[in-house]
Amino acid sequence: GQQVMQIPQYQHVQEGEDFTTYCNSSTTLSNIQWYKQRPGGHPVFLIQLVKSGEVKKQKRLTFQFGEAKKNSSLHITATQTTDVGTYFCAGPRYGNKLVFGAGTILRVKS
Amino acid sequence: DAGVIQSPRHEVTEMGQEVTLRCKPISGHNSLFWYRQTMMRGLELLIYFNNNVPIDDSGMPEDRFSAKMPNASFSTLKIQPSEPRDSAVYFCASSFGQGGSYEQYFGPGTRLTVT
Numbered sequence: 308g309q310q311v312m313q314i315p316q317y318q319h320v321q322e323g324e325d326f327t328t329y330c331n332s333s334t335t336l337s338n339i340q341w342y343k344q345r346p347g348g349h350p351v352f353l354i355q356l357v358k359s360g361e362v363k364k365q366k367r368l369t370f371q372f373g374e375a376k377k378n379s380s381l382h383i384t385a386t387q388t389t390d391v392g393t394y395f396c397a398g399p400r401y402g403n404k405l406v407f408g409a410g411t412i413l414r415v416k417s
Numbered sequence: 418d419a420g421v422i423q424s425p426r427h428e429v430t431e432m433g434q435e436v437t438l439r440c441k442p443i444s445g446h447n448s449l450f451w452y453r454q455t456m457m458r459g460l461e462l463l464i465y466f467n468n469n470v471p472i473d474d475s476g477m478p479e480d481r482f483s484a485k486m487p488n489a490s491f492s493t494l495k496i497q498p499s500e501p502r503d504s505a506v507y508f509c510a511s512s513f514g515q516g517g518s519y520e521q522y523f524g525p526g527t528r529l530t531v532t
Contacts, residue, residue: 338518349508349523350460395460399517404473405450406517407460 311398313408321416326383328411330396337399339372339379344410345392353381386415419443421524423509429530435497438527441490442511450521451484451494452508460508466492467515499531 312331320326330339338357342350354363356372356379363370369382383390393410400406422441430436442449451463464474466486474484481500486492496503506526512519 340520349526350510350521352520352522355520397517403516404462404465405521406462409459 311396311406311408313396313411315411316409317412317414319414319416320386322388323385326386326390326413328381328394328396328413330379330381330398330408332377332398335376337376339376340397340405341370341379341381342395342397342407343392344395348392350395383413386413388415388417391415421509421511421522423507423524423527425527426525427528427530429532430499431532432500433498434531435495436499436503436529436531438494438507438509438529440492440494440509440524442492442509443522444490446511446513446522447489448512448515448519449486449492450510450512451492452510452523453505454508454526455505463494465516472516496529499529501531504529504531 310333314329338355340355341353343353344350354370359376360374361372367384371380379396381394391413393412395407395410397405397407421443424439448467450465452460453463454460461476463476464484465472469486482496484494506528508523508526510521510523512521
């Protein structure tokens with residue numbers, strides 16, 4: 308079935324280092340969404356990408372959607388302790404259900 | 418807006434008991450989703466409603482689980498009888514628009530422990 312795979316599963320970085328998480332789908336996606344879940348919290352919507360090759364920025368966060376609309380990435384420049392949490396990508400399945408990746412857990416050492 | 422409201426926030430119950438989780442979506446949103454999150458299985462969609470009608474319940478694990486949405490501002494997820502393997506965080510989310518093309522707003526979740 309349609310899956311959304313996310314890597315790495317876990318990353319531990321020194322504060323100030325960059326961080327990237329990758330999302331891959333077995334099929335073309337109409338859009339991809341990114342969410343962040345702080346420890347003990349709930350997923351919070353970050354952004355949605357719709358166009359092939361789209362790049363969007365939110366301060367230190369850069370989101371990309373692949374040309375084939377099968378992959379996406381989230382890059383954080385110069386991580387801070389406030390960036391800790393789990394980052395999920397999610398894509399629609401059969402049109403109307405969001406399928407979430409397993410998430411990448413980010414830990415930041417200060 | 419108050420956001421998605423869920424109750425209770427924590428529930429501890431004994432195996433065999435009935436558990437009812439409640440959700441109030443954001444006013445004006447017409448889609449509502451119930452998710453379950455565990456370390457082993459991640460974030461799983463259980464069921465989703467559009468305009469109060471269940472659209473897809475293929476994620477509901479078994480007959481012990483049922484969900485209702487009697488009106489646009491209220492939904493329940495019931496587990497009867499509960500089992501220890503049902504222990505998880507249950508999230509309700511809502512969106513404006515149907516399904517996978519719209520951002521979803523999650524509630525704070527209900528942490529369920531079945532002993």
